[in-house]
Amino acid sequence: MAESLLLQNGRIIDPDNGFDRQGDLLIVDGKVAAVGTPPPEDVQIVDVRGCWVMPGLIDMHVHLREPGEEYKEDIETGTRAAAAGGFTAVACMPNTRPVNDCLAVTSLILERAARGSARVYPVGAISRGSRGESLADFGEMKEAGVVAVSDDGMPVVDSQLMRRALEYAADHRLTVISHSEELFLSRHGVMNEGPVSTRLGLKGIPAAAEAIMVYRDIALAEYTGRPVHIAHVSTAMATDLIRAAKTRGVRVTAETTPHYFTLTDEAVQGYNTNAKMNPPLRSEADRRAVLQGLVDGTLDAVATDHAPHSTLEKDVEFDLAANGVIGLETAVPLTLELVRRGVIDEQRFVRLLSLNPARILNVPGGSLAPGQPADVSVIDPAEQFVYTVDSVMSKSKNSPFLGRSLQGRAVMTLVDGRVMFSRPR
Amino acid sequence: MTSGYNFTQKHILGIHHLSADDIDFILKTADSFKEISTRAIKKVPTMRGLTVVNLFFEPSTRTRLSFEIAAKRMSADTYNISASTSSTVKGETLIDTARNISAMKPDIIIMRHSFAGAPDMLTRYIDASVINAGDGSHEHPSQGLLDMMTVREHKGRLEGLKVTIVGDILHSRVARSDILGFTRMGARVFVYGPATMIPPGLEELGATVCSSLEEAVADADVVMTLRIQKERQKDPLFPSLREYAQKYGINRRILDRARPDAIVMHPGPINRGVELMPDVADGPRSVILDQVTNGVAVRMALLYLVMGNS
Numbered sequence: 233m234a235e236s237l238l239l240q241n242g243r244i245i246d247p248d249n250g251f252d253r254q255g256d257l258l259i260v261d262g263k264v265a266a267v268g269t270p271p272p273e274d275v276q277i278v279d280v281r282g283c284w285v286m287p288g289l290i291d292m293h294v295h296l297r298e299p300g301e302e303y304k305e306d307i308e309t310g311t312r313a314a315a316a317g318g319f320t321a322v323a324c325m326p327n328t329r330p331v332n333d334c335l336a337v338t339s340l341i342l343e344r345a346a347r348g349s350a351r352v353y354p355v356g357a358i359s360r361g362s363r364g365e366s367l368a369d370f371g372e373m374k375e376a377g378v379v380a381v382s383d384d385g386m387p388v389v390d391s392q393l394m395r396r397a398l399e400y401a402a403d404h405r406l407t408v409i410s411h412s413e414e415l416f417l418s419r420h421g422v423m424n425e426g427p428v429s430t431r432l433g434l435k436g437i438p439a440a441a442e443a444i445m446v447y448r449d450i451a452l453a454e455y456t457g458r459p460v461h462i463a464h465v466s467t468a469m470a471t472d473l474i475r476a477a478k479t480r481g482v483r484v485t486a487e488t489t490p491h492y493f494t495l496t497d498e499a500v501q502g503y504n505t506n507a508k509m510n511p512p513l514r515s516e517a518d519r520r521a522v523l524q525g526l527v528d529g530t531l532d533a534v535a536t537d538h539a540p541h542s543t544l545e546k547d548v549e550f551d552l553a554a555n556g557v558i559g560l561e562t563a564v565p566l567t568l569e570l571v572r573r574g575v576i577d578e579q580r581f582v583r584l585l586s587l588n589p590a591r592i593l594n595v596p597g598g599s600l601a602p603g604q605p606a607d608v609s610v611i612d613p614a615e616q617f618v619y620t621v622d623s624v625m626s627k628s629k630n631s632p633f634l635g636r637s638l639q640g641r642a643v644m645t646l647v648d649g650r651v652m653f654s655r656p657r
Numbered sequence: 658m659t660s661g662y663n664f665t666q667k668h669i670l671g672i673h674h675l676s677a678d679d680i681d682f683i684l685k686t687a688d689s690f691k692e693i694s695t696r697a698i699k700k701v702p703t704m705r706g707l708t709v710v711n712l713f714f715e716p717s718t719r720t721r722l723s724f725e726i727a728a729k730r731m732s733a734d735t736y737n738i739s740a741s742t743s744s745t746v747k748g749e750t751l752i753d754t755a756r757n758i759s760a761m762k763p764d765i766i767i768m769r770h771s772f773a774g775a776p777d778m779l780t781r782y783i784d785a786s787v788i789n790a791g792d793g794s795h796e797h798p799s800q801g802l803l804d805m806m807t808v809r810e811h812k813g814r815l816e817g818l819k820v821t822i823v824g825d826i827l828h829s830r831v832a833r834s835d836i837l838g839f840t841r842m843g844a845r846v847f848v849y850g851p852a853t854m855i856p857p858g859l860e861e862l863g864a865t866v867c868s869s870l871e872e873a874v875a876d877a878d879v880v881m882t883l884r885i886q887k888e889r890q891k892d893p894l895f896p897s898l899r900e901y902a903q904k905y906g907i908n909r910r911i912l913d914r915a916r917p918d919a920i921v922m923h924p925g926p927i928n929r930g931v932e933l934m935p936d937v938a939d940g941p942r943s944v945i946l947d948q949v950t951n952g953v954a955v956r957m958a959l960l961y962l963v964m965g966n967s
């Protein structure tokens with residue numbers, strides 16, 4: 233028997249198909265049905281008046297902590313947080329314990345993910361154990377299901393190894409994601425270097441630490457002709473380098489996160505460990521430059537770098553606190569804020585959070601064309617709520633946005649036409 | 658001071674949190690307490706029955722002793738706890754330590770820690786008043802206050818003075834407290850040191866960064882040098898101590914550029930022959946021992962004043 237669902241009276245926004253209008257979306261057997269297809273008799277109807285209906289949002293940068301650090305997050309809770317945040321898919325970084333650098337770990341992640349609330353695209357390590365010494369088995373990991381490779385958490389220090397990674401990954405159609413950090417400059421640093429670090433007496437990480445490595449990776453991409461994706465861009469310098477490289481035709485793509493375009497290093501004030509991440513929150517000038525990058529297309533995607541940590545890692549002296557913040561449940565309202573302020577339009581919103589991540593990772597999605605798997609995000613752009621600890625679905629609560637009033641929230645999240653999350657309205 | 662002024666600080670975490678009125682009130686209180694230390698019986702019963710804990714996560718003889726003497730002269734019961742930061746990293750967290758000590762109901766905790774912000778964190782977990790006795794490269798408020806007290810004693814005022822600070826501003830909590838304090842009291846603060854030791858954004862704290870030692874010292878009322886921490890030479894910010902002494906050390910020749918009545922200060926302990934030449938350190942313009950004496954009075958004042966608000 234055909235299972236079908238009709239999302240009625242929503243605003244369907246699908247830039248890939250040049251679509252933005254009020255309408256109904258019919259889903260039959262887990263796929264988007266052709267426009268004009270008559271709904272079957274027993275169709276389930278959901279009224280989504282006032283909501284946006286979009287191709288499933290894809291968070292191309294999360295840390296799910298499984299295997300190895302399940303006390304912070306696991307695949308079940310992480311994907312539940314994703315679905316609650318409006319995401320139908322996430323790409324999880326390989327810095328688990330053990331590192332996802334081989335078929336066995338990739339398979340384990342995918343096995344667990346099969347019972348999750350969102351699609352999981354594992355990212356394999358660039359180097360064995362992410363130790364930066366020799367390439368991991370890209371081919372074998374690709375067969376097991378990885379869509380990209382990265383040593384995220386650490387840069388690939390050895391430029392020769394990074395060059396080989398770009399070359400070898402291209403053979404296997406794997407995206408290479410660079411955590412760009414010059415480790416000598418960032419050594420012992422715990423926040424952005426600037427007036428705030430001076431005032432707080434904390435060791436700073438200069439913007440140049442990011443820019444130097446971004447330039448190295450651009451140079452390697454330009455030289456080899458292979459694509460590279462820059463993770464979590466936080467600075468004006470890096471944004472400018474990427475813009476210039478794109479103008480030259482270098483195959484570089486990049487993401488930033490809501491915390492970099494929403495907050496500055498002032499958030500560290502009071503030694504707030506929930507404002508500690510790597511790269512660190514930057515200056516107001518950097519924040520504005522990152523926003524401009526989102527507007528002009530220099531930055532292709534909004535990802536969260538969702539990095540759960542427990543109180544064990546966060547309720548400690550600022551210098552000792554772990555880097556990272558959760559973000560799956562705040563990305564939609566924080567990015568919507570840009571739409572409300574007229575910084576980006578609705579089409580761009582969908583590109584940044586769905587279409588472009590799908591393209592960068594070479595995965596399905598980003599489109600509501602008939603026949604596509606029905607991965608659909610429905611959000612209510614008007615709903616206002618206060619983001620509280622109690623509401624957090626993630627196992628960890630390390631967010632700098634706790635207590636904030638936010639607007640715009642996921643109402644329904646579907647994967648293959650199945651309702652993974654719905655919030656009573 | 659505005660009429661109806663009340664000192665409302667429960668904790669002393671940094672000069673950053675103190676208004677000009679607060680600073681003025683602390684210094685006046687310290688002035689009045691100074692006399693106690695000159696008596697034959699150097700003790701008043703003001704804080705009898707109160708418990709003061711010195712919680713030092715970083716070795717310090719001078720500051721700890723100064724706080725201990727201050728507390729004892731006020732008749733408080735004092736206890737010293739020396740904990741190494743590394744042991745808290747391994748097992749007990751700072752929060753555990755704080756809660757344990759808090760359970761014993763101290764009234765005031767004086768804390769020294771190698772990490773910036775540790776005293777701020779402590780206040781979130783305990784009821785007692787917290788006095789920051791130096792946290793990483795952040796602040797050392799009692800030092801800043803005793804410096805201001807010493808200058809005011811010698812100059813009769815702080816407003817309009819030129820205060821010059823030379824040395825490792827980047828790592829110095831004393832420099833931060835002094836810059837914030839002196840500028841808040843209307844003095845002008847000029848800093849100089851190797852560019853590797855000048856952090857960005859000092860102007861936002863109120864300091865003027867000089868481009869030469871001569872410029873920094875010219876017509877200064879106060880010349881303060883900071884201790885070069887030799888242990889930082891693992892991650893060297895200048896080529897050698899010898900070169901530092903030649904290019905950045907305060908000697909009599911450079912001091913001649915300051916005002917004739919300029920005073921020389923140093924938070925101690927001094928590396929004689931590195932940041933300060935012996936003839937200057939021990940010369941007639943040096944007020945370094947006055948700083949030490951005033952340290953006790955300032956700390957008595959802080960203990961007394963926070964007690965009124967806890």
Ligand SMILES: [Zn+2]
Nearest residue numbers: 384385411463
């Ligand atoms: Zn990273």
Ligand SMILES: [Zn+2]
Nearest residue numbers: 325384385537
């Ligand atoms: Zn990451």
